[in-house]
Amino acid sequence: MTATTTRGSGPASTSAAPGPARLTWLHLKYQFLETVRVPVAVLGNLLFPALAMFFFVVPQKEVAGDPVAATMAVASLGLFAICSASLFTYGLGVAEDRQLPFDPFLRSLPAGPAPRMVARVLNGGIFSLFGVVPLILIAWLFTDASVTFSQLLAGVGTVLLVSVPFVLLGMAIGYSLSAKAALPVVQVILFPLAFAGGLFLPPFLFPAWLDAISMATPTRAGRDLLVQALTGEPAYGLAWPVLVGWTVLFAVLAVGAYRRDEGRRFR
Amino acid sequence: MTTQHTGPDVRPATSPDTAPDTAPDTTPAAGTRGTPSGRTAGAPVGSGARDGRPVLVADHVTRRFGDVVALDDVSLSVGAGELVGLLGPNGAGKSTLLSLISGQRRPDSGVVRLFGGDPRDARSRVGLGLTPQETGLPATLKVREVVDFVGGHYPDPVPTGELLAQFGLTDLAGRQTGAMSGGQKRRLAVALSLVGRPRVVLLDEPTTGLDVGARQALWDAIRAYHAGGGTVLLTSHYLEEVQALAQRVVVIDQGVVKADDSLDTILRRVSLRRVVVTSTADLAGRPGVVRADRLGDHRQELYTPDADALVRELVTSGVDFRDLEIRGASLEEAFEEMVARDTTTGGDAR
Secondary structure, rough: HHHHOOOOOOHHHOOOOOOOHHHHHHHHHHHHHHHHHHHHHHHHHHHHHHHHHHHHHOHHHHOOHHHHHHHHHHHHHHHHOOOOOHHHHHOOOOOOOOHHOOHHHHHHHOHHHHHHHHHHHHHHHHHHHHHHHHHHHHHHOOOOOOOHHHHHHHHHHHHHHHEEEEEHHHHHHHHHOOOOHHHHHHHHHHHHHHHHHOOOOHHHHHOHHHHHHOOOOOOHHHHHHHHHHOOOOOOOOOOOHHHHHHHHHHHHHHHHHHHHHOOOOOO | OOOOOOOOOOOOOHHOOOOHHHHHOOOOOOHHHOOOOOOOOOOOOOOOOOOOEEEEEEEEEEEEEEEEEEEEEEEEEEOOOOOOEEEEOOOOOOOHHHHOOOEEEEEEEEEEEEOOOOOOOOOHOOOEEEOOOOOHOOOOOOOHHHHHHHHHOOOOOOOOHHHHHOOOOOOOOOOHHHOHHHHHHHHHHHHHOOOOOOEEEEEEEOOOOOOOOHHHHHHHHHHHHHHOOOOOEOOOOOOOHHHHOOEEEEEOOOEEEEEEEEEHHHHHOOOOOOEEEOOOOOOOOOOOOEEEEEEEEEEEEEEEOOOOHHHHHHHHHHHOEEEEEEEEEOOOHHHHHHHHHHOOOOHHOO
């Protein structure tokens, strides 16, 4: 049992404790492993937007047959996939994790909240990409959507950036509410946001007042930025500020919720 | 092993003054005392430290959950190298106290210090190890991965293979924790508390649900860690476990520290002796008997503050009896007496 003896002299913290990057990588790796070992959860994220694509885009010749319209439809559904994956995975997932007895144990390890949160955001990006892959394949095989390779790369980068505020919003919900409360809250937030952001109906069909509201939503900003990356059609000027603003707000909410959280709540 | 503490293992049995009836028994029930220093002369425990520095301090700590006061002005100080057992019925506040020490929660008032720092600061927790609850291991991760993951938080973790070998888990390294038995999970939980070579470990019910052999093996691991200079704060429902391991016992009930002393003193504080005797006569009404239980077949269990007087009385009265046994109270009896006085929840203790 020699290995479990202690270092008697001085605080151990002085001898090269793992840095933030190392800790973030550690959490990223094991969060990823934990998630992919439940293949159904991953498949769900892949299938839902792909099915939506088959039901709503592929059969409509006037959309599927028009390169720009088809690309926009893919962008909208792709963004919806990101929003729903982020909000459900992080809203519901974090709320469920907090009810597991392993969560307080993790919080007592010598690492602050940052590595775990950053790892969650990065994982959100990774699984967002997974969700978008079948969309790209379907769009390529069954519609006239067309992008150049550099546009595709720009689109992928945009997807990763746009996923950040939604992961943060998901975490703010997950660290504030119980799993039972998080589920309806996520649904109540997701669908209006998706609709107002023009993910179900293209925004050019919106009346002016709805369009104004729409432009203030993170979904619309994300959608238009994604469309811009994929088709070159410019996004409205405030798209970046709107997206960044929401990101900052959600980050503050998420960190605040984490700090307030002390595991399961008792009344 | 870089630290050598001498004589870490003064068990109650080897303590110089175990003669029960010489117990001074003057220590009052400690309500909310600060550091326990200066009590229990002669015992190596209860003095707060083997080398003087408290590694863990709770100072007048109060924590409420809504209307429920989980901890009410609790003070406790644990010195480097102590092995302290924390006893209390369910809901007494043990887990709340551990969660404050490990930085998971914040006290409503009072101060908690870990190695002199705030336990909510991650840097204060580098020297802390604790057990996850066995039910909480991430089910989809493999045993090896969980150890790598937890160990990765520490500057100098025990190599995974070495740790698994110590706890007899080598064959399970590639298995997902969800597929482990309860006993295997318990072993992994205790192994995880030691992976970072901590200076203090908090063990929450370390052997609950284990069979005798597995429990002994874990006790050996805990003793070996303690013998190497480590500090242990242990909660258990098994009084037997605390009696076997702890040198100092802290009894918490209803959020208040009811007693904080060396194991010996705690045992001696229970003034009652237990006299077991076989007799056809009913001895429950004898002078000095405060409680009597029938064990069947004329075997009777009598509790009395003065066993000598009772035996003298039995002999002189000429009543027929045989197979006389006199025992000091076990920790369990001590505990029951302490927490049962003003509450009926003492039965939870087992």
